[in-house]
Amino acid sequence: xxxxxxxxxxxxxxxxxxxxxxxxxxxxxxxxxxxxxxxxxxxxxxxxxxxxxxxxxxxxxxxxxxxxxxxxxxxxxxxxxx
Numbered sequence: 758x759x760x761x762x763x764x765x766x767x768x769x770x771x772x773x774x775x776x777x778x779x780x781x782x783x784x785x786x787x788x789x790x791x792x793x794x795x796x797x798x799x800x801x802x803x804x805x806x807x808x809x810x811x812x813x814x815x816x817x818x819x820x821x822x823x824x825x826x827x828x829x830x831x832x833x834x835x836x837x838x839x
Contacts, residue, residue: 770827776816777824785813 779785790810803811 767831770831773816773820774824774828776813777820779813779817785810 781790790806
């Protein structure tokens with residue numbers, strides 16, 4: 758298998774899919790990354806943990822519909838061109 762731009766894009770798509778399917782109550786809360794953890798006070802810098810949780814929530818919110826479309830295109834391309 759050659760290392761091509763398509764395989765790099767496919768790997769990035771798989772990583773974004775992995776972030777999108779993480780569920781807060783089932784998985785993230787068990788490892789201590791739930792919504793109730795990491796709440797800082799006013800004026801404090803948010804920690805790395807809260808920034809990662811914000812990134813995960815943002816990816817799930819913003820990328821829901823585009824991921825469905827991009828995954829469908831990827832499946833069709835794989836079916837057509839192998």
